Amino acid sequence: MAVILQSRRRKIIFAAGAVLLLAILLGLNADQASEWFEQNDPVLRQALVTGILIGGVFALVAMGLTLIFGVLDIINFAHGALMTVGMYITFVLFDNYGIDPYISILITVPALFLIGVVVQRVIIRPASNAPPHNLLLLTLGLALLLQNAMLVIFSGTPRSIRLDYGRGETPIGPFIIDFPLHLFGTTITLNKLIAFIMAMVLAAGLYILLQKTDLGKAIRASAQDKEGAALVGVDIQRIGLITFGIGVACVGAAASLVLPFFFVDPVAGNTFNITAFVIVVLGGLGSIPGALLGAFIVGITQEMGVVFMPSSTKLLGVFIVFILVLLFRPQGLMGKKE
Amino acid sequence: MSKLRELSSDYYWLLAVTAVFAVVSLFLDQFQISLAILILFWALLGAAWNILGGYAGQFSFGHAAYYGIGAYTSVVLLINFEVSPWVGMAAGAALAGLFALLIGYLSFRYGLKGAYFALATFAFAEMLRLIASELELINTSVGIHVPLIGGDSWLRLQFEDTPSNFFFAILILFVVVMLVSIWVARHKVGYYFQAIREDEDAAAALGVDPLGYKLAAIVISGALTALGGSFFVQHFGYVNPELVFGVAISIEILLRPIVGGIGTIWGPLIGAIVLTPLAEFTRDFVRNPPPFLEIIEGRAGVDVMIFGVILIAIIIFMPDGIVGAAVRLRERFLS
Amino acid sequence: MSDTLLQIDSVTKAFGGLLAVNSATLDLNQGEILGLIGPNGAGKTTLFNMTSGEIQPDKGSIYFSGDDITGHKPHVIAQSGLVRTFQIVKPFAKLSVVENVMVGAFINTSSVEKAEWRAREVIEFVGLGSHADQPASNLTTASRKRLELARALATRPRLLLLDEVMAGLTPTESASMVELLQSIREQGVTQLVIEHVMQAIMTLSDRIAVLHHGELIAVGEPAHIASDSRVIEAYLGEEFEIAEN
Numbered sequence: 001m002a003v004i005l006q007s008r009r010r011k012i013i014f015a016a017g018a019v020l021l022l023a024i025l026l027g028l029n030a031d032q033a034s035e036w037f038e039q040n041d042p043v044l045r046q047a048l049v050t051g052i053l054i055g056g057v058f059a060l061v062a063m064g065l066t067l068i069f070g071v072l073d074i075i076n077f078a079h080g081a082l083m084t085v086g087m088y089i090t091f092v093l094f095d096n097y098g099i100d101p102y103i104s105i106l107i108t109v110p111a112l113f114l115i116g117v118v119v120q121r122v123i124i125r126p127a128s129n130a131p132p133h134n135l136l137l138l139t140l141g142l143a144l145l146l147q148n149a150m151l152v153i154f155s156g157t158p159r160s161i162r163l164d165y166g167r168g169e170t171p172i173g174p175f176i177i178d179f180p181l182h183l184f185g186t187t188i189t190l191n192k193l194i195a196f197i198m199a200m201v202l203a204a205g206l207y208i209l210l211q212k213t214d215l216g217k218a219i220r221a222s223a224q225d226k227e228g229a230a231l232v233g234v235d236i237q238r239i240g241l242i243t244f245g246i247g248v249a250c251v252g253a254a255a256s257l258v259l260p261f262f263f264v265d266p267v268a269g270n271t272f273n274i275t276a277f278v279i280v281v282l283g284g285l286g287s288i289p290g291a292l293l294g295a296f297i298v299g300i301t302q303e304m305g306v307v308f309m310p311s312s313t314k315l316l317g318v319f320i321v322f323i324l325v326l327l328f329r330p331q332g333l334m335g336k337k338e
Numbered sequence: 339m340s341k342l343r344e345l346s347s348d349y350y351w352l353l354a355v356t357a358v359f360a361v362v363s364l365f366l367d368q369f370q371i372s373l374a375i376l377i378l379f380w381a382l383l384g385a386a387w388n389i390l391g392g393y394a395g396q397f398s399f400g401h402a403a404y405y406g407i408g409a410y411t412s413v414v415l416l417i418n419f420e421v422s423p424w425v426g427m428a429a430g431a432a433l434a435g436l437f438a439l440l441i442g443y444l445s446f447r448y449g450l451k452g453a454y455f456a457l458a459t460f461a462f463a464e465m466l467r468l469i470a471s472e473l474e475l476i477n478t479s480v481g482i483h484v485p486l487i488g489g490d491s492w493l494r495l496q497f498e499d500t501p502s503n504f505f506f507a508i509l510i511l512f513v514v515v516m517l518v519s520i521w522v523a524r525h526k527v528g529y530y531f532q533a534i535r536e537d538e539d540a541a542a543a544l545g546v547d548p549l550g551y552k553l554a555a556i557v558i559s560g561a562l563t564a565l566g567g568s569f570f571v572q573h574f575g576y577v578n579p580e581l582v583f584g585v586a587i588s589i590e591i592l593l594r595p596i597v598g599g600i601g602t603i604w605g606p607l608i609g610a611i612v613l614t615p616l617a618e619f620t621r622d623f624v625r626n627p628p629p630f631l632e633i634i635e636g637r638a639g640v641d642v643m644i645f646g647v648i649l650i651a652i653i654i655f656m657p658d659g660i661v662g663a664a665v666r667l668r669e670r671f672l673s
Numbered sequence: 674m675s676d677t678l679l680q681i682d683s684v685t686k687a688f689g690g691l692l693a694v695n696s697a698t699l700d701l702n703q704g705e706i707l708g709l710i711g712p713n714g715a716g717k718t719t720l721f722n723m724t725s726g727e728i729q730p731d732k733g734s735i736y737f738s739g740d741d742i743t744g745h746k747p748h749v750i751a752q753s754g755l756v757r758t759f760q761i762v763k764p765f766a767k768l769s770v771v772e773n774v775m776v777g778a779f780i781n782t783s784s785v786e787k788a789e790w791r792a793r794e795v796i797e798f799v800g801l802g803s804h805a806d807q808p809a810s811n812l813t814t815a816s817r818k819r820l821e822l823a824r825a826l827a828t829r830p831r832l833l834l835l836d837e838v839m840a841g842l843t844p845t846e847s848a849s850m851v852e853l854l855q856s857i858r859e860q861g862v863t864q865l866v867i868e869h870v871m872q873a874i875m876t877l878s879d880r881i882a883v884l885h886h887g888e889l890i891a892v893g894e895p896a897h898i899a900s901d902s903r904v905i906e907a908y909l910g911e912e913f914e915i916a917e918n
């Protein structure tokens with residue numbers, strides 16, 4: 001504990017020094033800096049908007065992951081692979097039956113919920129008394145299994161779908177709106193907008209489930225204190241199954257929302273996996289509001305990172321933020337200090 | 339003293355294992371030799387990881403970082419300065435050790451443990467991969483081919499004519515890593531590592547410096563892992579960031595010691611002996627399936643699927659790894 | 674006073690708004706057993722934690738054998754001869770009893786043989802000889818307490834901080850623990866003991882210090898403490914037994 005107190009002072013000095021350095025650099029290059037900002041202003045704004053939109057979907061994925069961790073203490077490495085499964089389901093429903101992805105959510109969500117329950121029952125629960133690294137490997141093994149199963153079934157060719165609406169004039173209820181939208185100098189496509197809105201709706205739904213229903217209370221009780229919850233009559237086993245199911249159902253929804261503007265191949269879920277982990281740590285392992293906040297921060301960082309470091313991939317900026325968070329606030333923005 | 343006898347016995351076992359491997363290799367065909375090389379290769383990497391993950395209890399999910407540093411250091415020194423890969427290996431180990439010190443210091447100084455530490459190590463490895471993909475010095479993601487001068491050369495660690503010599507090279511490296519492992523396990527430092535793993539606060543209250551010893555563990559572990567990376571480049575002849583810094587490598591490295599028995603001296607080797615032929619077997623099985631399963635013939639991904647299922651089964655039914663299961667079996671037998 | 678082994682000087686610690694320890698000053702003499710008692714939440718463990726380095730005091734200093742150890746790291750303090758046990762025992766579960774104690778013994782040696790020799794010696798001394806090669810996770814609570822003690826003893830401490838080493842023990846077990854602690858004192862080890870089992874602590878201690886709401890309200894010989902009105906008032910509502918001298 002003494003160590004932490006000392007290092008807090010150090011952290012503040014370090015942070016102050018970094019800010020000072022940044023300010024000096026900016027000051028010295030004030031002209032260049034302002035010119036750069038002016039030049040890149042539209043790009044930055046676009047990055048901000050795209051970041052927020054994609055952040056909504058990230059939030060859905062991350063909330064599922066953090067829920068599973070909060071209640072079951074499992075880091076679900078198969079989260080991304082399960083999302084890929086959802087994406088393939090959405091693809092098949094669209095490609096073979098013409099079902100609109102925003103409608104197939106009604107299928108992917110329960111389907112993935114079921115898959116989640118089965119996984120928890122068959123694979124994870126038998127190993128629940130094993131050391132934590134075993135559980136890690138189990139979900140990893142599952143990810144390998146799922147990824148390769150999809151490789152076998154669908155081959156490695158990337159697939160994508162193309163909706164025949166959302167370009168040009170689009171009727172929405174009584175209005176006719178021209179897509180893509182042009183707002184504040186940025187471009188917003190219909191797909192991303194719907195994804196964002198629906199993700200937020202579902203997130204709100206999850207929040208209401210957790211806060212207002214009995215099931216939600218039982219889940220939150222299990223997350224806080226398993227033994228205590230069991231003592232007051234909560235069926236821990238059942239809650240575990242349901243929670244895992246809900247967590248996976250979240251990626252099912254995200255999968256359907258994302259497919260219209262993303263492609264799917266056997267490893268499509270991997271970037272979402274990595275990003276979700278960063279978000280969950282950033283927000284605080286087990287914290288739903290933290291996952292939401294973290295998702296937007298990461299989404300924006302990801303998009304903006306490319307503007308500041310054009311030669312790098314989007315992930316590099318994310319990882320830098322990740323490391324910084326781990327160092328300066330490992331419990332995350334909303335997590336509790338252990 | 340009972341411990342004194344035990345101290346010697348592990349070294350004797352190592353001698354015996356080495357002798358068996360060396361002698362048997364003379365009678366193996368090309369394919370079997372390459373299998374043996376793989377077994378020792380993964381056993382080496384697993385033993386290195388085990389020092390940090392098994393003994394010190396700090397689960398690293400990013401050992402690819404050190405592996406990759408070893409690989410790139412030796413190949414860059416070879417190409418630019420004609421330095422023998424053996425020297426390059428040592429340089430790679432030193433550099434990897436330095437990097438491990440950095441990662442370790444940043445992580446442990448700020449109290450990262452368990453899942454947080456695992457994710458941090460993963461992030462560091464991924465960062466290295468991304469940076470390496472952009473670095474002109476090492477040819478970005480295009481990668482580097484090892485310049486072959488033809489024929490055999492122990493100095494340049496290449497054996498075009500007699501690939502089975504690679505077996506003896508990896509055997510040497512394996513022995514080196516195992517010697518360090520045994521030394522760590524059977525000396526004060528190993529006891530301190532395990533104390534930190536079991537209960538860091540209790541260990542500190544008994545005079546163990548948790549930060550210092552964790553750093554020692556990660557540096558030793560990282561440096562030894564780099565040896566495997568350097569060997570890989572010479573054996574495979576080509577390197578790129580995805581191959582050596584990718585998360586797949588980090589996973590493969592920790593798979594065998596956990597299956598074999600985490601925190602034991604022989605777990606990594608046993609895990610390698612069991613899993614490596616298993617992977618080969620499943621691959622072969624898919625290439626030539628029995629008649630009633632011919633639908634899976636040649637399909638990409640089936641072998642990994644089968645491997646995944648078996649892996650899951652092993653983890654569920656043998657939570658302490660193979661060594662742990664064997665110990666429990668012995669206890670049940672004796673009682 | 675060259676006889677003073679430990680000097681706690683006006684040490685204060687607050688957690689958020691709660692003042693856990695308020696300007697505590699206490700001296701410990703070489704070779705004595707000082708009992709630290711007080712109602713639950715009085716701040717005893719916090720005082721311990723500041724002495725052994727787990728927590729840093731907000732104000733005040735702590736001197737061990739004349740050296741300032743305030744705010745030093747736990748392992749450094751342990752290396753200088755001040756060793757503590759934990760209220761909730763922390764055995765190294767996967768290691769055997771011998772290996773557990775060897776971790777303590779290694780503080781003075783790098784040799785496995787010497788550490789094992791010292792470990793077995795201490796294990797015999799505390800009476801765990803028959804369990805020496807068993808995994809620590811197999812032990813009963815009483816045995817685990819002895820293991821905790823043995824580990825600390827193996828370091829050859831000059832000062833031993835014992836945090837409720839008798840919690841969870843039956844009266845018989847407590848009595849034999851008291852004997853054990855007395856023989857440890859005979860070996861020249863000074864002890865600061867937190868305890869709730871009144872009978873034991875009154876018998877064992879040369880002096881008693883009473884902590885209440887973070888403040889030391891009384892320090893003195895057991896008989897005086899037992900009849901001190903402030904002490905009695907502090908414990909009003911608490912069950913306790915006073916050893917009759």
